[in-house]
Amino acid sequence: MSDIAELSRQIDSLLSEVSREGDARAAGWQSCIEHPDFAESARNLAHYLALRHRDLRPLQRPLMQLGLSSLGRLESRVLPGLRAVRGALAALAGRPAEVEPAPDAFFAGEARLAERSRAVFGPPNPNRPVSLLVTCPATAAEDPSFMLELAARGVEALRINCAHDDAAAWQRMIDHARAAERATGRRFKILMDLAGPKIRTGAVRLPRKEKRIARDDLLAVVPPGGLDAIDVAIKAFAVECTLPQALAAARPGHRLFVDDGKLGAVVESVADWGFLARVTRAEDKGLRLKSEKGLNFPDSDLQVAALTDKDRGDLDFVAAHADGIGFSFVQSAGDVALLQAALADRRPDDWRELSLILKIETPRAVRNLPDILVQAAGRQPTAIMIARGDLAVEIGFARLAEMQEEILWIGEAAHVPVIWATQVLEHLIKKGTPSRGEMTDAAMAARAECVMLNKGPYLLDAIAELDTLLGRMEENQHKKTPQLRALRSW
Incomplete structure (x- = not known):
């Protein structure tokens, strides 16, 4: 009985905190909501975020042992689900349980x-x-x-x-x-x-007679029309990037991926003409650089x-x-x-x-x-x-x-x-x-x-x-x- 009492106390506390925090977050969204029927959905989302910001694992196994919900499927009905668990614990402890919602109300989120x-x-x-x-x-x-x-x-x-x-x-x-x-x-x-x-490759320039870029090679990335501006001392593969803002946001240490991740590189230095990156990932045979291939800058804050x-x-x-x-x-x-x-x-x-x-x-x-x-x-x-x-x-x-x-x-x-x-x-x-x-x-x-x-x-x-x-x-x-x-x- 003492275990049930402690679980009841924890569920009561969790329900109170999630309700309070979720309501506060939902209140900040009110100005965005013009459809009244979405207000309850936004509130449930806010409660779900409040719930999932906590580590619920210590609660789950004791609840399972009692044959109760492990809280793992509350997405569409956060507060009703928590209240149902609280009511079941109350019944196990011999206390009066709150009135259960009608099925239509409990499963309203699914509808x-x-x-x-x-x-x-x-x-x-x-x-x-x-x-x-x-x-x-x-x-x-x-x-x-x-x-x-x-x-x-x-x-x-x-x-x-x-x-x-x-x-x-x-x-x-x-x-x-x-x-x-x-x-x-x-x-x-x-x-x-x-x-x-769209962030794509443009024109490509290959160093000497090499056809494929491979691990540890250097890659120069420039804005459209910028291939001729690269420092002549740099003997590297070079490619245009169709979105100049991406070049402006790149910093040393930022990652760059080419052609759906077939090639990965890390920016080593930034210059007026663009930046220089070192290839860290490529197939053994290397990659043939081509125009119109996707570029991704996952670490760069692209203000586009x-x-x-x-x-x-x-x-x-x-x-x-x-x-x-x-x-x-x-x-x-x-x-x-x-x-x-x-x-x-x-x-x-x-x-x-x-x-x-x-x-x-x-x-x-x-x-x-x-x-x-x-x-x-x-x-x-x-x-x-x-x-x-x-x-x-x-x-x-x-x-x-x-x-x-x-x-x-x-x-x-x-x-x-x-x-x-x-x-x-x-x-x-x-x-x-x-x-x-x-x-x-x-x-x-x-x-x-x-x-x-x-x-x-x-x-x-x-x-x-x-x-x-x-x-x-x-x-x-x-x-x-x-x-x-x-x-x-x-």
């Missing part, structure tokens, strides 16, 4: 999440527990059958990437999608990604406007034709406010009906995610995209496995849907056969509300495979909760 998923992705396919978002290839502008195939397979949403093609091609893709809707009765949500500020001039031009089309907008390189709540102001200029009466997809690609975006999320979802339908390609390079592949879990938890706590994106079933889509690892990865995607598939010749095969896989996972797992169906293998 909000399902409703918001529907707002962003449209009505779900009844044969699949997770929505699909499919990236349109350039050929979709010329081939009406592509959209018909997707509609026939119950795909919920289409992604058009504004980094590629042009408004005329985008319009043809949308026209084909609407024609497929009329033919099949299946409605698509059209989500269009703004390109955002999230909306480029191109984005503002594209937004004229996107705001008029899309159901939602993919926001690349969003890093702060201020970035979201900037986009919302631009949308209000273009659609003053109904811009809040457009959904917003927050693409989380950088460490700064991760740090600011709660504020970013409230600024967005407080005003319009919102989803989070775990942009695992850039994010893996920025925070490290080892940490990505941990971070994608945490982003799923944050989304669930805010009752906001999450998109599992980048290289899902990539080998199957490109080559026609899946790898073992990517099948396991795709199975883990069942905990998100939507899975994004990229383009490739075997895309339709991948959709069929994913339908089967996600359907099987639905019987075994819902978010973090195992579904204990009857085992039939033994």
